[in-house]
Amino acid sequence: MTSCDAPGLQTLDQALETMLATIQPLQEQEWLPLNLADGRVLANPILSPMELPPQDNSAMDGYAVRVEDLSEFDRLTVSQRILAGDLTSQPVVAGECARIMTGAKMPQGADTVIRQEDAELSDDGKVRFIAAVKPRANVRLRGEELSEGEVVLDAGRRLRAADLGLLASLGINQVAVIRRPKVAVLATGTELVAAGQPLLSGQIYESNSQVLGALLVRLGCEVQHYGIVADDPEALRQAYMNADSSADLVIASGGVSVGDADFSKQILDELGEVGLWKLALKPGKPFAYGKLPNSLFTGLPGNPVSAMLTFDQLVVPLLKKLMGDHGPARLQVMARITRKLKRSPGRQEFQRAVVALSEDGVLEVTPLARQGSGLLSTMSKANAYLVINAQVAGYAEGDKVLVELFDGLLS
DSSP states (O other): OOOOTTOOOOOHHHHHHHHTTTOOOOOEEEEEEEEGTTHHHHHHSSEOOSSSSSSSESSSSSEOGGGGGGTOOEEEEEEEEEEESOOOOOOOOOEEEEEEETTBBTTTTTTTTEEEGGGEEEETTEEEEOOOOOOTTTTTTTTTBBOTTOOOEEEOOOOHHHHHHHHHHOOOEEEEEEEOOEEEEEEETTTEOOOSSSOOOOOOOHHHHHHHHHHHHHHOOEEHHHHHHHHOHHHHHHHHHHHHHHHHSEEEEEEOOOOOTHHHHOOOHHHHHEEEEEEEEOOEEEEEEEEOOOSSSEEEEEHHHHHHHIIIIIIIIHHHHTTOOOOOOOOOOEEEEOOOOEOEEEEEEEEEEEEEEEETTTTEEESOOOOOOTTTHHHHSSEEEEEEEETOOOTTTTTTTEEEEEOTOOO
């Protein structure tokens, strides 16, 4: 766990541990055809209903031979031609071989395939082989990929394109998946205006719901947009009640600090049980988490980068547990920093950065020059976080530092 010397602040690890301890994964399942199952989370393990491949077959275009014949005969007679999908073939006997194509079932008696590039065919229908051959070469053996009853994919697997192809190759055309979590998204703040509307003095365009909505769709959630809610107690109360009535998780951005117009904390306490935390995290200090009568609740900071980071580091793990997603954590690696960096210690920091391979083949990281929590363009330009421990005051150019590479969710 990352330590923190700042009094009254929770570390990211502490907050995450507290949250995840309260989450019960969804149990409802639905059956989907494979063409609709990409990105969904498997509800149950899948066992292979058959051996894969179902029979010995050729891995090359070439000649199916009895390997013992290669030491007894200078040339072999080509007795037949076997294509992929042919239902029948004749046994290969001593002194014979079969012309065979990739994927075709091996004929009885043959145990090895010699590539066509290593063969010389004569006009009399006999073939001579010009390269050394190992027994069983270029043959895909029955069941070598999967045995009948073997676990193909575990429960909690987020399905990928290759998974769907693998299931199809086993004759499986539908799967049971965990239902999509229903997530309500709303933005709070009287100063906010939806994109496309006229902007008056003192107003700003609201962007957090666009970011969060896109990320939630990528995660496989069913998103419910509740728009912009003004800093008005009754409007906030009604919005939270409406969202709670239909969602598994309510996400609000803004209204979780300690300003005079931040009414959310009071209203949420009336409706449910929500705590306001101060995190030892930069950016993203204010964060709220708890329960409403029918749903979970997370309150994110209003600044765009802070909202995106706290969503990424706290809400994404919450949703993955809710969905039963057992996928790996995002990849963290060491990289060489390209410039000197100074900062004030006290909070764990996630700086937006660009990671690239140097000319000498070393992974390098360059923190973006501007790191303000309102600069959403930095998340657009970055492909990684530079993760800085709370106690670190800086780095010298060339130091090895920890970076967290953006995955398909953020990229």
